[in-house]
Each structure stands twice: as structure tokens, then as C-alpha cells.
Amino acid sequence: MNGVVAEGLVKRFGNFTALKGVDFEVPEASLVGLLGPNGAGKTTTIRILTTLLQPDGGHATVAGFDVVREPQLVRSVIGLTGQFAAIDEDLTGRENLILVGRLGRMRKARARERAAQLLESFGLVEAADRPLRTYSGGMRRRADVAASLMVAPAVLFLDEPTTGLDPRSRLGLWEVISELKQQGTTIVLTTQYLEEADQLCDTISVIDVGQIIAEGTADELKSMVGGDMLELTVADRTAVDKAVATLTQTFGLSPSDVTVDRELGTVAAPVTTGADALVAAVRALDAEDVPIADMGLRRPSLDDVFLSLTGHMAEESRIERAEPGGRRRRVRMG
């Protein structure tokens, strides 16, 4: 009952179609990632699901409530953390949390108690009574997530929660998100980081140019690429070409299938025969006298998946398709 269902969501901004029919489903108490580059339609999807934006087509329910017909009911069961920390700069961390709690229909005493609890859980006790203006980026984001949790939402939307955070703050937030999931909160998380989706999500929906182009667990998506990657580092960088030639010949590949980094002297080739491929490679390279420093088999990463699905890397930002993510633009377009 506390899941999310979106069917055929369409959204246009003028003559730009941001969503071309987005379908996806988030089962209750699971964590589904919406993975895609900038401008793919992630934020637009989240804004529709959180009632901030009206879709031009399709429909969606959150915890069983229709986002268009029952927006107030949807609002009463969700928490939202957007790309920009939506907290008041002039208020203290504690005041921000209490305000959100009270607007979420909590009694004053209960809001106070809950705010104190969350400030504690998020490591913000010392900064609790300082204005938000004085917080670091990581602290702000934590305060923002804490605010979204004041009323213990059934469904939590996290729109690129770790964008712009330093690695340590990112890890801290990952821990919090995992905890929440374990406690039964349904979570929709958008990210442009494959590593993040891989780490946190039960299932991943890959979105690109306003459409879901693949769905599944991280493992399922990886197996879509087919087989493993054979990776090796040559001991002498001048031997890279010889290594590539040997591998293409051994496995019947064309040179474009092989990824080469001349700086590091690494070569990666897709193979389908697992350990046998490794043995074959060692024999062939030894016969050709290619000096090897390191060699191994690696399961494809989500990066490989993204590349094979879309023809471009996930973290490439494509300005020409930028969605209304910038603050001013977002305001005008909805």
C-alpha cells in the first residue's frame, strides 16, 4: 500500500518534452533508484510524484493516493529532500525541524522531542542552535534530510541527495538512507552516480531523455552487458598495442570493443567464457612476449551498463538537454 506507481507520465515545458511517458513502480518498503544523467527527467519525475508539478499525461499514486486528485493526502505521507537544501538560512537547525514538524501537524512538544531525536541521530546536536547560514554543505544536507523525516514519512523522496557533498558526508548520508530502508520506509532516490545506485538501491530504473530505458537490480542490469570484462595492465606501456592486437585476435574482437588507457597502460576487453578466457589470454600474451603487471576478470560496472544502453557515460552532463534543474529555470517552468 505504501509504494509508488507511475504510469505513462508526460510533462512538457513549452515545446520541450521533459518526460515522454515514464513508467515505474516502487514496492512498499523498498529503495528504488532513478538513475540518469543531468536533464534525463529525474527531478521532473520527483516533482510530479511530490505534487509540486502537474503532469500533462499519465497518472501516479503514492501510498495509494493519486498525486493529481488527492495531493493533500499525498503530502501528508511523504518526505522530500530536493537538490537544494530547502531549509531556512536564518533559523537554527532546531527551529527548522520544529517548523516543518508543526506544519506537518505535530504538537509543539512532540515536534520538539522529535527534532531533538533527529538532531542527535544526524550528528547535529552541537550545531542545533546555530543559524543554518553557519552550516557546512554536508550539515545542511543532513539537516534537510532530517527535516523531511520529522513526520516519519511512509514514502521518502530523495532527489540527488548527495550531489555536491564531500565523500565523507556522502558515506554518512548513505548510512542514514540504508537505516531508513531497513526500518521500512519506501524510498525513491535519484542519482547520477552509478556507484550510489549500486550501493543503495534494491532495483534501479535507468532514465534517459525523459524515458525509462532499463529496469532491474544492479546485477540484472550488469548481466545485460553480457559476460565479464578482462582487464590487464602491461608492465611496459609501449606494449599496449601489442596487447590489444593479441586480445582482439584471441577473442575475435574488433579494436573498438577494447577500452585502452595509454597513460595507465590498461586494456579492458569484453569476454564471455569467464575463467577460460583468462587462461587463453595468459597463454596468448605469454606467447607474444607481452609483459603483464596485473590481470583479472571484472564484472561489468553500472558505468558499462549505462554506456551500452545509452551510448554515453552517465556522468556526462548534457547542457543542450538540461532539464529545469537550475534555480531560476526551475521556478519559471514549474
Add this chain to the structure above:
Amino acid sequence: MATIAAPLDVTTATERAALPLTRVARDIGLVAGRNLRKTIRNTGLIVFSTLQPLMQLVLFVEVFGAVIGTKAGVPYKDFVVPAVLVQTMTFSSMGSGVGIANDLQTGMIDRFRSLPIARSAFLVGRTMSDSLRLGIQALLLVAMSFVLGFSFHNGFAAAVAMVVVIVLFGLALATFSAWVGLTVGDPETVQAAVFVPLLPLVFTSSAFAPISSLPGWMQPIARVSPITAAIDFARGLALGDRTLQRVSDIHLSTAAWHFGLWWAAIVVVFTTLAVRRYRKG
């Protein structure tokens, strides 16, 4: 971290979504309280937004008052104080738009819109905190005017009515400013966008000199200006009907309905536009 999430019971969710009037009032109060807290925290802003009209008051009363002497038997200071008050309310109304643009830019509006609060709470709460801000400013300026020798000629009740009228006028312009804030979405641009149309309006009015002494082409504009309507009404309340007729050639009752029409028109048009803008997000 064991208590971060708590199971949600759907009946409480349904309950939470029902919005009886007391809840609407509570939401408005929370939003207004938050705005006021922000205003109080920005000490610099309070000091300067109060100092500026005070200085203007001193300038008009002491400098121009000394040159101009009396207008139609009324000391210039008594003539000009209601105008400076209306002018101050006019420019203070900018604060609403700037605050709203700021909330838009920082994502606070998204936060509010994603909460199960009354849809009207954000804008009405803003109006509430603005009226308090404008009211305090008006009273402070009236007090300062007394120090400078200003006096009401029309009794206590009319004096109170004048303060109410100028605050109401400021609130009407605040709806205009709110709409600009929601549309433009950038605090600095809002300031310019509100200031540019209002500044010439203030001077093309009965504010600082009787309309009959303005250049010929300006007179018809000044006569129908909403600023003139507010100033004439405020002036009439402060100085009395007969004095108003002498200095502005208009009856207090006429000034009252001019003001009423303008006020209603501004409030209806810009509240509608602002609400539509807010709904659309």
C-alpha cells in the same frame, strides 16, 4: 537511529489532510511567525529599512518645510507627513516580493508546497507578517513626526483610521510585490522590478505639492493615480475634510471611494495572479 522512521497509520494520514478553519489559522500563524522571526534576525535590514524613511521624514519636514512654509493655511509638515507615510508603505511593500523570491530561490516554497498545509497559508501568512511589519513601521514614523512637530487636526479616531489606511495600502501593494516575487524569482531583480514603476508614481501624485501646481501634462495622471488616492484619503483623515478640500480640491468622501476602488482593484488582481502563480509552482 532506531527511531528515525515510524510506521504510518493511514487513518491519521486522512485526518491530517482534513483542513478545518482552526488548522488553516494555525498554518498561517506558523508561516507568519517564521517570517517575523526572519525579519527580527536580520538586524541590519530592520535598522536601515526604518532609518531610511525616518531620514526622509526629517528631510521633508525640516528642509522643504522651511522653504515652503505653509500650504493653503496648513503648515507644510502637516501637509507632507501623510504623504511620506504612504510613500514609506509603498516602498516597504517591496519586502514581501523580496522575501518570497528568496523563499523560491532557496527551495523553501517547495518545502511548504510538499507539506500537507493549507494552500493559502503561505501567502496569507506572508500578508500577516507584512501587516505587522508595516504597522510597526507606520507607528514609529508617526511617533517621529510628533517629535518633529506634526499634529493631527481631526481627532484620535481619524488618526487611528489614517494609520489603518496606510497599512492597508501597503498590503495592497504587497500583493503586487508578491506576484512580482513569484514571477521573477530573484530577490535583486524583484527590488528593481517593483521600484521602477512605483518611483515615478509616487512623484506623479499629490504627495509633495498640490496637483494644481504640477506641470499640465502630469495633472490628469496624478489625479487618477492610486498613490494620490491613498495620500488624499490619509491626508483627509489626518487634517480633516475642510483642509483636504483646500489643499487638494477633493472631498474626504470622494477620496475615500477613490481609495476603496483602487485598493480593491489592486488586491483582487494581484492576489489572483499571485495565487495562480503559487499554485502552478
